[in-house]
Amino acid sequence: MATTLTYNGQTQTQSEALLSGFVAADVNAGTVAATGLASGRNAGSYSSSLSATGADAQNYSVTVNNADLVIAKKAASITGVATTLTYNGQSQTQSEALLSGFVAADVNAGTVAATGLASGRNAGSYSSNLSATGADAQNYAVTVNNADLVIAKKAASITGVATTLTYNGQSQTQSEAVLSGFVAADVNAGTVAATGLASGRNAGSYSSNLSATGADAQNYTVTVNNADLVIAKKAASVTGVATTLTYNGQSQTQSEAVLSGFVAADVNAGTVAATGLASGRNAGSYSSNLAVTGADAQNYAVTVNNADLVIAKKAASITGVATTLTYNGQSQTQSEAVLSGFVAADVNAGTVAATGLASGRNAGSYSSNLVATGADAQNYAVTVHNADLVIAPKPLSVTGTVLADKPFDGSTTALVSQVGLLQGVVDGETLTLSAQARFADTQAGMGKPVTVNFSIADGPSGMASNYVVNPSSTVMQATIIPSAKKTDPTPASRMSTGGGTRVCIAGVPRGDNGKPGAASEGDGQSTSCKGGPESVSQSTPPSGPSLHAQAS
Structure with missing residues (x-):
């Protein structure tokens, strides 16, 4: 019989076949039965293969009508x-x-x-x-x-770490952010990480901009808590070096300041340097005004220790030159002083010089009073060695002296008929020349030696102290006439018994009446001339020891 069942996980068999035409007693006794029913477990269609079986099956001519067993899917x-x-x-x-x-x-x-x-x-x-x-x-x-x-997405957080560092010349980054709620394996494998840490090089405050990155960042819902990086200024100091120099005529600067605590790379690169060193040219004390400059100066908290530059006065000396000159009627000055130790440029520029040289007009000794003067004199510690100017009297010579013979009178006095003229007197000056003549003995004789001594005195426009007669004496000859011998009284009455004086004015001999060629009579009377050597005859008074003349 066609049978449809539903799968039940068990083996199932179709319904019993229908037996028709068989003796009931055989069927009931089981001596005849149908076999070959379709059976199966899985869903599907199974065909029967019916036949009669049993002891009495042989007794039947059996027609078989097979049918299918269908097991439907559950x-x-x-x-x-x-x-x-x-x-x-x-x-x-x-x-x-x-x-x-x-x-x-x-x-x-x-x-x-x-x-x-x-x-x-x-x-x-x-x-x-x-x-x-x-x-x-x-x-x-x-x-x-x-x-x-x-x-x-997994809830997680990135929390920045507030970080304070000190400037070191390099770019610096805040401490790593704190990751919370992230899968450790992701963090360890680097498939999730925090980025946006604050970083900077210069002193200041930098804010983080944190976020999660990496292949697994998408798997998280991240709460970000930013924090700042603070780069503090580096403590450093600039210390001036107390410097003592000696004046040299140039602008001078104190020694370089000592930099401490600065990053070496900044100093070497010139991005930080000390300025304000003390400098000056003249002797004195100069204070520094130190400061730090440069692109990286802002990165330091600087302590400044100033110091002074002292420019000491330069040791120098002014040494006077002992100078001897001869009177010339003009004011004269000793030789220039010797400057030693002074800067050549100052001397050449005239910003330092020696003053106080000794000077004078008349014969004598004059002391210098040397000092340094000029704009740069203050820059020297000067040792002064003064020296004297000596103006020596001008040497004069006498020409044209004439002696006269005299009668024996028992004395050594010789007669000067013409005193002579002074040679070398400065133009425009006048002097009085005197001559004293004496024989070596009183004995009469011809051509006896006579020593003539010259002296000078102030004239109307000249000072005797400015001159010296050289030689101051000379030896001439004259005759002492024996007393037994008679001579023309007239010449004798015109002879001086002692000496003579001659005054020269304007180069022409003049008498008392002021006329050329006239000779004065009597002791103490004279003629005068001026301006140079002359040769003039003059009469002498019958008495008096000497004859005088003025000359220039």
Whole structure:
């Protein structure tokens, strides 16, 4: 008999065949029966193979009408479970699907199961693709109800670390941010990391701009807490060097300041330097005004220790030159002093010079009073060695002296008939020349030696102290006439018994009446001339010791 059953996980057989025409007693006794019924376990169609069997089967001529056994698929369903998980860095699968209508033994034996569950690693939504699988899956007519797996982003935070560093000339970064809530494996593998740390080179405050980066950053909902990097100014100092120099005529600067605490690279690159060194030209004390300049000066908290530059006065000396000159009627000055130790440029420029040289007009000794003067005199410590100017009397010579013979009178006095003229008197000056003449003895004789001594006195326009007669004496000859011998009294009455004086004015001999060529008579009377050597005859008074003359 055609039979339709539903799969139940067991072997099933079609309904008993219908026996017709057989003796009931045989059937009941079981000596005749039908065999070959269709049977099966899995869903499908099975054909019977009927025949009569038993002790009495031989007694029948059997017509067989076979029929099929149909095992229909069992209705069942697979329903996905909508699942929400949180990212954990691992691949995750939605909850197991719900199996309905399946034979428990099949499910338990695993000959039927649901596959196609949604799975994923990263945050997001994944759809299932459910189906029945297994040896017995064919035995079911399965209705599938899919559902999604949602992997939610993991809550995490990045917290910046407030960091204070000191300027070091390099770019610096704040401490690593604190990661919280991130999967350790992601952090260790570097598939998630914090970026946007604050960094900077110069002193100041820098804000972070933190965020999560990396292949797995998308799997997190990140709360960011930024923090600042503060780069503090570096403590440093600029210390001036007390410097003592000696004046040299140039502008001078104190020694370089000592930089301490500065980054060597900044100093070497010139991005930080000390300025305000004390400088000056003249002797004295100059204070520094130190400061730090340069592109990186802003990166330092600088302590300044100023110091002075002292320019000491230069040791120098002014040495007078002992100078001897001869009277010349003009004011005269000693030789220039010797300057030693002075800067040549100052001397050449006239900003330092020696003054106080000794000077004078008349014969004598004059002392210098040397000092340094000029704009740069203040820059020297001067030792002064004064010296004298000596103006020596001008040597004069006498020409044209004439002696007269005298009668024996028992004395050594000789007669000067013409005193003579002074040679060498400065033009415009006049002097009085006197001559004293004496024989070596009183004895009469011809051509006896006579020593004539000359002296000079101030004239109307000349000072005797400015001159010296050289030689001051000379030896001439004259005759002492024996007393027994008579001579013309007239010449004798015109002879002086002692000497003579001659005054020269304007170069022409003049008498008392002022006329040329006239000679004065009597002791103490004289003529005068001026301006140079002359030869003039003059009479002498009958008495008096000498004859005088003035000359220039």
